[in-house]
Amino acid sequence: MAGPTKGRRPSPLIDRKDSLALLTIRTYEAKDEEYVKSLLFAHARSQIWPAVKFFTFRNMQEWLILFVLFKLYVSFVELLIIFGLFVIWLFIRAKWEFESYIYTSCHDLDDIDNIYLKETGSHFWVAEVPLPSAASHLKSKPSQHGHSEDEDRMIVGCIAVTPSVEEPRRVAQVMRLVVAQQSRRMRVGTSMLKELEAFCLKGGFEEIRFWANNLRPEAIRFYESNGYEILSIHQRNLMRGDLVLLRRLLAGTKSDLSPSLRHADSTF
Numbered sequence: 672m673a674g675p676t677k678g679r680r681p682s683p684l685i686d687r688k689d690s691l692a693l694l695t696i697r698t699y700e701a702k703d704e705e706y707v708k709s710l711l712f713a714h715a716r717s718q719i720w721p722a723v724k725f726f727t728f729r730n731m732q733e734w735l736i737l738f739v740l741f742k743l744y745v746s747f748v749e750l751l752i753i754f755g756l757f758v759i760w761l762f763i764r765a766k767w768e769f770e771s772y773i774y775t776s777c778h779d780l781d782d783i784d785n786i787y788l789k790e791t792g793s794h795f796w797v798a799e800v801p802l803p804s805a806a807s808h809l810k811s812k813p814s815q816h817g818h819s820e821d822e823d824r825m826i827v828g829c830i831a832v833t834p835s836v837e838e839p840r841r842v843a844q845v846m847r848l849v850v851a852q853q854s855r856r857m858r859v860g861t862s863m864l865k866e867l868e869a870f871c872l873k874g875g876f877e878e879i880r881f882w883a884n885n886l887r888p889e890a891i892r893f894y895e896s897n898g899y900e901i902l903s904i905h906q907r908n909l910m911r912g913d914l915v916l917l918r919r920l921l922a923g924t925k926s927d928l929s930p931s932l933r934h935a936d937s938t939f
């Protein structure tokens with residue numbers, strides 16, 4: 672399979688119209704570990720350039736002032752070299768942040784069975800589609816695209832839920848939601864979320880919450896289109912963006928958010 676083409680959306684592995692009919696959402700099994708990790712880590716690493724962009728736009732005023740000050744003392748070419756080197760530094764810093772995140776904050780993925788599948792109120796699902804014959808040569812590259820052990824289906828997404836730390840009986844928290852790049856906008860994410868919501872409703876939860884960063888607005892748009900509302904935005908001093916807390920109240924619970932917060936601008 673050809674890698675992503677610049678400037679174009681990569682061609683989907685399944686037709687949009689077939690996606691729901693062919694999609695299976697099932698409980699995680701031990702054999703999925705490598706694929707789930709590669710999906711989640713690839714997503715973390717895909718945010719390095721968006722993080723550089725986010726940092727640059729957030730500090731645009733300082734960039735402009737530096738630009739003017741430097742321009743007084745150095746030539747335009749020297750100025751470009753200095754800013755080029757600074758962008759490289761930002762890239763290294765963002766890469767370091769995401770690699771540290773993978774190294775220090777993803778230990779739950781080493782023990783999904785115990786952490787999500789044996790605990791009440793927790794679960795971990797994967798989304799699978801049949802492996803298209805046209806893409807069968809992908810079989811030699813399992814680290815990039817998740818194949819089931821039987822090699823005729825592949826994992827295109829994952830999602831998990833766990834009771835929240837603050838209110839474990841009432842509030843469930845969505846974790847580890849990612850859809851493979853080639854399978855986005857085909858309702859894979861929505862289907863997994865619906866499965867999770869049915870699980871939460873059955874488990875007696877009243878509310879579902881989710882923390883997202885604002886490096887890519889698509890996650891916020893995805894949640895809003897699925898009926899979630901922004902609860903709060905937490906600025907943090909990292910290149911990994913701000914943290915946005917979203918929530919959805921399950922059947923019968925009324926929102927207590929002020930209208931201004933409910934309609935907060937989420938396009939960033």
Ligand SMILES: CC(C)(COP(=O)(O)OP(=O)(O)OC[C@H]1O[C@@H](n2cnc3c(N)ncnc32)[C@H](O)[C@@H]1OP(=O)(O)O)[C@@H](O)C(=O)NCCC(=O)NCCS
Nearest residue numbers: 848849850855856857858859860861883889890892893896
């Ligand atoms: C966010 C994510 C899970 C969405 O999954 P998906 O399967 O592509 O989403 P769906 O096809 O179910 O989209 C449902 C709706 O959400 C909205 N939406 C999803 N992706 C969007 C995008 N890139 N831009 C604008 N709206 C989007 C649309 O309203 C869409 O409906 P439509 O396609 O009929 O317009 C996926 O983009 C992803 O994995 N992103 C990277 C990981 C991530 O951000 N995880 C969550 C937070 S860290």
